[in-house]
Amino acid sequence: MLMQGFAVAGTPENLMIALIGCFIGTVVGLLPGLGPINGVAILLPIAFAMKLPPESALILLCAVYAGCEYGGRISAILINVPGDAGAVMTTMDGYPMAKKGLAGPALSMSALASFTGALVATLGIVAFAPLLAEWAIAFGPAEYFVLMVLALCCLGGLVGDSLPKAMTACLIGLLLSTVGIDANSGVYRYTFDALHLQDGIPFIVIVIGLFAVSELMLMLQNEHAASTPITLSGRLMFNMKEFLMAKWTLLRCSLSGFFIGVLPGAGATIASAMCYAAERRMAGKDSEFGRGDIRGVAAPEAANNASANGSLVPMLTLGVPGSGTTAVMIGALTLYNITPGPTLFQDQPVIVWGLIASLFIANVMLLVMNIPLIRVFVAFLSIPNWLLVPGVAAVSLVGVYAVHGTTFDLILGTFIGGIGYLLRVMNFPIAPFILGFVLGDMMEQNLRRALSISDGDVSVLFASPIAIGLWVVAAGMLVGPRLMRMLDQRRTVPAAA
Amino acid sequence: MSERILGGVLLLVSVAGILIGWNYVPPVSYEPVGPRAFPLLILFLLGICAIALMLDKKSETTWAPPPVLARIALLFLIVLAYALLFDKLGFVIATALMSVPVARFFGGSWKQCVLGGIGLGVGMFFFFDRLLDVALPTGLWLNGILG
Numbered sequence: 001m002l003m004q005g006f007a008v009a010g011t012p013e014n015l016m017i018a019l020i021g022c023f024i025g026t027v028v029g030l031l032p033g034l035g036p037i038n039g040v041a042i043l044l045p046i047a048f049a050m051k052l053p054p055e056s057a058l059i060l061l062c063a064v065y066a067g068c069e070y071g072g073r074i075s076a077i078l079i080n081v082p083g084d085a086g087a088v089m090t091t092m093d094g095y096p097m098a099k100k101g102l103a104g105p106a107l108s109m110s111a112l113a114s115f116t117g118a119l120v121a122t123l124g125i126v127a128f129a130p131l132l133a134e135w136a137i138a139f140g141p142a143e144y145f146v147l148m149v150l151a152l153c154c155l156g157g158l159v160g161d162s163l164p165k166a167m168t169a170c171l172i173g174l175l176l177s178t179v180g181i182d183a184n185s186g187v188y189r190y191t192f193d194a195l196h197l198q199d200g201i202p203f204i205v206i207v208i209g210l211f212a213v214s215e216l217m218l219m220l221q222n223e224h225a226a227s228t229p230i231t232l233s234g235r236l237m238f239n240m241k242e243f244l245m246a247k248w249t250l251l252r253c254s255l256s257g258f259f260i261g262v263l264p265g266a267g268a269t270i271a272s273a274m275c276y277a278a279e280r281r282m283a284g285k286d287s288e289f290g291r292g293d294i295r296g297v298a299a300p301e302a303a304n305n306a307s308a309n310g311s312l313v314p315m316l317t318l319g320v321p322g323s324g325t326t327a328v329m330i331g332a333l334t335l336y337n338i339t340p341g342p343t344l345f346q347d348q349p350v351i352v353w354g355l356i357a358s359l360f361i362a363n364v365m366l367l368v369m370n371i372p373l374i375r376v377f378v379a380f381l382s383i384p385n386w387l388l389v390p391g392v393a394a395v396s397l398v399g400v401y402a403v404h405g406t407t408f409d410l411i412l413g414t415f416i417g418g419i420g421y422l423l424r425v426m427n428f429p430i431a432p433f434i435l436g437f438v439l440g441d442m443m444e445q446n447l448r449r450a451l452s453i454s455d456g457d458v459s460v461l462f463a464s465p466i467a468i469g470l471w472v473v474a475a476g477m478l479v480g481p482r483l484m485r486m487l488d489q490r491r492t493v494p495a496a497a
Numbered sequence: 498m499s500e501r502i503l504g505g506v507l508l509l510v511s512v513a514g515i516l517i518g519w520n521y522v523p524p525v526s527y528e529p530v531g532p533r534a535f536p537l538l539i540l541f542l543l544g545i546c547a548i549a550l551m552l553d554k555k556s557e558t559t560w561a562p563p564p565v566l567a568r569i570a571l572l573f574l575i576v577l578a579y580a581l582l583f584d585k586l587g588f589v590i591a592t593a594l595m596s597v598p599v600a601r602f603f604g605g606s607w608k609q610c611v612l613g614g615i616g617l618g619v620g621m622f623f624f625f626d627r628l629l630d631v632a633l634p635t636g637l638w639l640n641g642i643l644g
Contacts, residue, residue, distance in 0.1 A: 049631040164549035168507065171543040175514070175536065182532035185523035189536060190514070213576060217569045220602055221561045386605030387613050390596035393576060394621055397583055402631050410580035418573050426499060426558045444535040448528060456529030 002126060005353025009361055014059050017052070018358050021060045022365045025067020027380050030075045031388065033219050035084030036068035036308070037325045037431075041207040042395055044332050048204075049402030054336040055351045059358040061329055062312075066118060066362045069268065069305045070370050073110045074377055077103060077297070078229040086268035086304040089276040093289065093296025100292050104236035109294050110301040111370040112238070113250055117302035118363045120254035121261065121309030125316070125356055128262075129345070133317040136342035142450035142460050146467045148443045150474040151320045152435060154264040157477040159429040169423065170432035176201055177440025184448065196408040203331040204403050205413040206437055210430055212396035213417020216389055218424060229381045236374065238294065246298040249279050257303030261310025264322030267431075271307035272300035309359060316352055317342060320439070324431035327438045334438075499558045504550030511544035568602060575599060587636020588626075592618035 008014065021043075028039035040061050047057040072087030077094035090110060097106040139147065156166035179190045180200030191197040238246075253275040260271040279299040280289045289296050308325075315326040319340030333340050338348060345352050370377070400413045424430060454460035462468055518540065521533045560566060579595040586594070596614030605613060625631040 046625070046629065046631060050629050162553060164546050164553055168543065168546040168550060171539055171546060174539045175543060178536040178539070182521075182523075184528065185526070185532045187521045187523050187532040189521055189532060190517065216576065216599075217572055220569050220572055221565060223603065384605065384609075385603040386600035386609060387617075389603050390592075390599045390614065391617055391621075393579065393595060393599060394588075394592045394617055397580060398588075398621070398625055398631065398633065401583060401633070405584075405632070405634075407581065407584045410583055411577065414573070414577045414580045417576070421569070421573075422503075425560065426503065447535060448530045451530045452528045 001130075001349060001353050002357060004349065005355070005357030006360075008055055008350055008354030009059060009358035014056055014354070014358065015361065017056050017060050018063045018362045019365055021063025022067045022362050022369060025064035026071035026074075026366065026369065026377055027067075028064065029068035029071020029087075030083040030377055030380060031071075031383070032075050032079075032081045032083055033215060033222075034392070035072070035086075036065050037328060038211045038215055039064045039068050040325055040328050041211040042392070042399055044207070044328065044335075045204045045399035045402050046395075048332075048335055049399075054333070054338060055354045057332060057336070058329070058351060058355050059362075061332060062355055062359060063362040063365075065308065065325055065329075066305070066359065067366060069118070069308045070111065070114045070366050071377065072304075073114070073297070073301055074107065074374075075229075075381060077106045077110065078232075078378065078381060086272050086308065087300070088269065089272045089300035090297055090304075092276065092300075093291070093293050096290070096292035097294070097297065098230045101234050102292065103230055103232050104234055105238040105242060105294065106292075106297050107232075107374055108236055108371050109238040109242060109246060110297045111367060111374075112243075113246070113253075113298040113301035114305040114370070115363055115367040116250045117254040117257055117305035117307075118309050118359070118366075120251075120302075121258040121306040122356065122359045122363065124258045124262075124306075124310060125313055125359070129313050129317050129356075132313065133342045133345045136318050139342065139466070140450065140464075141446040141453065143464060143466050143470065145443060145446040145450055146461060146470040146474070147318060147320055148439045148446070150470050150477070151264045151314070151322060152432060152439065153474040154322065154477045155435055156429075156432045157479070157481050158270065159431055161427060163478070163482060165426075165428045166432050169428045169430065170436040173433040173436025173438075174440040174443070176206065177437045178444070194408075196404075196406060196412075201412070202403055202409060203335065203437070205400055205409050206416055207328055207331065207434065208396045208400050209413040209416030210420040210434060212392060212399075213414055214420030214424055216393055217417070217421040219385070219389060221425070223385065229378065232375060232378055236371070242294045246295050249295045249298045250302050253279065253299045253302035254306045257306030258310040260303070261307030262313045262322075264314050264320065267311060267323040268304045268307045272304040275303035276300045312355075312359075315340070316344060316355075319344065319442070321435060324434050327431070327435045331438050499560070500553060501551045504547045507547035507550065508544055511540040511547060514540040515544075572599065572602060584634045585636065588633040589618040589622050590636060592621065 025039055028034045043064055047060050068084055069086060072083035073090045075081050075083040076087040076090040077098050080091050080095040082088045082091055094106050152170050156170050179197055181188050181198050256275055257271045276299050279295055283289055287293055311323045311326050315321045315330060321327040321330045330340050397410055400409050450460050515537055518533055518536045523531055575595060575598055579591055582591045593614040596617050597610045600610035600613055622633055626633045
């Protein structure tokens with residue numbers, strides 16, 4: 001099956017698309033402010049408007065996603081500003097290394113770490129995804145509904161600082177997904193007689209508004225004097241001693257990053273933070289951690305890339321994305337009228353295996369790009385904001401316009417961007433919003449199907465052991481992380497006093 | 498304070514939504530759960546969250562200083578104007594017009610902003626419309642000249 005995937009991913013066209021995607025992804029990743037979700041959100045409508053076949057569009061989006069995870073570390077190391085959220089921990093040791101004149105080894109080691117993480121995770125996808133998909137085929141509509149509740153609870157429980165805020169974001173997303181004509185009954189819901197709302201709010205309008213338009217406003221708010229990057233001098237490659245020092249770190253963090261990534265909700269940011277902390281503890285007190293230890297760049301980057309790839313597992317096998325970026329990708333599938341879910345492996349082997357094979361190819365490309373060609377990407381750090389921001393604004397609106405070509409969509413997207421800005425400033429997490437919007441329709445359909453089968457008896461949602469198990473985990477995910485944090489605080493307060 | 502205001506707004510939204518949604522009953526029904534149940538469930542939960550937001554005193558938003566907020570509001574209006582004029586003026590002109598003030602916000606000199614704006618408009622038009630086949634509006638004025 002994987003060979004079939006390589007046949008799809010290996011066509012000259014798709015190789016070219018993967019190469020372009022890797023390049024764009026790395027650039028988007030290294031630009032502070034723009035991360036994988038913005039990159040995927042902005043490119044998705046363009047891929048759609050170019051009439052790329054679904055497998056090519058997904059290869060493009062995955063290459064961009066993979067590239068972003070590589071790119072984030074470049075600005076983290078050279079200007080001490082993480083290019084994306086997953087690279088926050090990379091600044092801890094990456095920037096001190098760069099100040100010591102070791103920018104080259106820091107960049108090449110983190111590239112190798114990114115590659116190891118991604119490779120381990122992709123092998124993990126090959127090993128686990130088909131099994132999980134087979135197991136999930138037994139799910140009925142009731143189990144599916146609960147599974148989606150679980151996904152939303154996981155994400156809501158883990159991100160952001162306040163539970164009501166995370167839940168509110170998720171519910172607004174769910175609510176917006178109900179706008180439009182109800183497919184089962186033909187009733188118009190919340191369309192307010194607007195012709196353009198009959199088919200619902202277009203997914204791309206929401207995505208671009210939330211992740212591109214609001215980002216422009218945030219960039220203006222956070223504008224600070226552009227820091228000059230540390231110039232890349234001295235040796236570019238890490239040496240044998242540094243490699244031997246980091247090899248177990250690479251392997252450990254790749255594996256744990258993958259498993260953290262598979263869990264819905266726990267994305268690259270959490271994985272890199274956890275692995276960095278664990279490695280730091282293991283290294284002991286007299287290590288150079290925090291002052292420029294090579295393991296300090298290897299650990300977060302391996303974990304970050306492994307979990308980014310790992311988060312594709314629930315998306316491909318269950319059709320239930322666990323992160324904002326994979327939610328956008330699920331939206332991409334539905335744009336092509338492909339129903340995500342456990343049957344994807346059987347119904348669309350070309351797409352699934354093509355995508356997995358392209359991950360292998362993209363990561364080899366990224367490794368090659370990111371070690372010898374690193375200077376090319378460093379040059380992108382000097383793009384001034386006065387050119388970048390209008391450019392992002394224009395590309396975003398091109399994306400929205402490309403879908404239906406209406407002014408209505410553009411205006412709606414701008415207003416959603418304004419609301420997105422307010423929500424983001426008020427610390428509402430945005431990933432549950434988009435996940436709710438993407439899952440809303442599937443949730444409602446599965447709920448209604450389940451209740452049709454049971455003839456309206458709600459207890460069907462709690463009937464099977466799988467469903468009960470999922471409910472329990474969902475409740476645990478909602479309160480668990482906060483309970484742990486509260487206990488943690490209570491324990492550390494007396495210690496500090 | 499901002500959390501409480503937002504909570505109040507959301508509570509109003511959920512009450513209004515429930516009132517509107519109450520009428521979503523299909524003329525003929527084939528299934529036990531109609532189109533009304535799911536949105537009402539969501540709105541009910543949203544109402545609870547809105548009340549929780551109003552009662553939550555822990556988190557308080559720190560807004561950007563007023564001059565920055567004014568600039569952000571202006572940026573929003575510029576993007577809104579861009580969205581309105583995108584189709585009418587055509588991509589090239591609208592983009593150039595939007596780029597100049599936005600670039601000024603981000604510290605470009607007048608010369609850089611004007612040249613950058615024109616460059617973005619023309620360059621991206623050719624890149625997307627001609628190279629990638631993503632159709633962009635040329636605007637009525639250009640149709641007049643070309644047609």
